[in-house]
Amino acid sequence: MNLLQKIAENKNIKKPVIYGIKGLELLQEEVIFFQKSGPIGFILFARNIKNKVQVKKLTDSLRKIMQGEVLILIDQEGGRVARLNANNDEWPKYPPAQYFGKIYESGEKERAKTECFNNYQNIAQNLDEIGINVNCAPLIDILQEETHDIIGDRAYGSNIDQIHDLAHETCTALLKNNVYPVIKHIPGHGRANLDSHTDLPIVNASLEELEKTDFLTFKKLKDQKFAMTAHILYNAIDKINPATTSKKAIKIIREKIGFNNILMTDDLSMKALPGTFAHKTQQALNAGCDLILHCNANMQEMLEIDNNLPKINQNLIQKLIK
DSSP states (O other), X not given: OOHHHHHHTOXXXXXXXXXXXXXXXXXXXXXXXXXXXXXXXXXXXXXXXXXXXXXXXXXXXXXXXXXXXXXXXXXXXXXXXXXXXXXXXXXXXOOOHHHHHHHHHTTOHHHHHHHHHHHHHHHHHHHHHTTOOEEOOOXXXXXOTTOOTTXXXXXXXXXXXXXXXXXXXXXXXXXHTTOEEEEEEETOOTTXXXXXXXXXXXXXXXXXHHHHTHHHHHHHTTTSSEEEEOOOEETTTOSSSOGGXXXXXXXXXXXXXXXXXXXXXXXXXXXXXXXXXXXXXXXXXXXTOSEEEEOSOOXXXXXXXXXXXXXXXXXXXXXXXX
């Protein structure tokens, strides 16, 4: 039985949500809340990382309180997005995606692909060793002239085939080593000239232009199990709602891009999304997202989200086991 089948059969998982944790170990209030809520998963950040022994103890404790397998996520892209490198030297420092893109662009495509595979295989082994089974990578947004620095060197480049080749190596390496990748930020963050952590980016490209460019990297990797949405408003798709909360955008993700697996929101606590957490949760689920992601471990926000979550439905269970 694989990881996702075990999760599908864990009767203590009740809600389609992934929560953050405050510190290096679970607080008693978190234990009580998580056991009552039954989230499908958790996400770790630098604040949760001290050393290998501590992280393994933490991930073991998450499985223990849930009495079975759960999703445990982290952002370990390499470069500046590397939660394991933040506090000590127990883990190697890995290069950003741009490093492999530069090698590819120089004409050494096979070397770039090999180095990329080996890099993410090593990352996956680091994660597997400490009980983490999902890496929020690869980022497959297309680098544009206007791309904000929040993406910057996290992108593999601006050529669609190059992005696909390197992202495919990333996904293959992770999966080969017991870690599920998450392709992001669907349907494309490259045209955004603002940081969605602090503002709502607005993209004015036509739908035809988006279909010929931004959507293609995701279309080529549409069979991956997990994707993360972009908190971006695409005027050609929906003039009111960002993709995460837009039925129109998610219909495009499902039908034009063809991604029909598990779609999670980017972090609901990012400032790009307006409204209360109850409103954001309801909007994202009604639009067609499968999983809610909330990262900052604020208990009041988590309670508000939890009170507006349905039970996990059969559609999500089927996506897990198929």
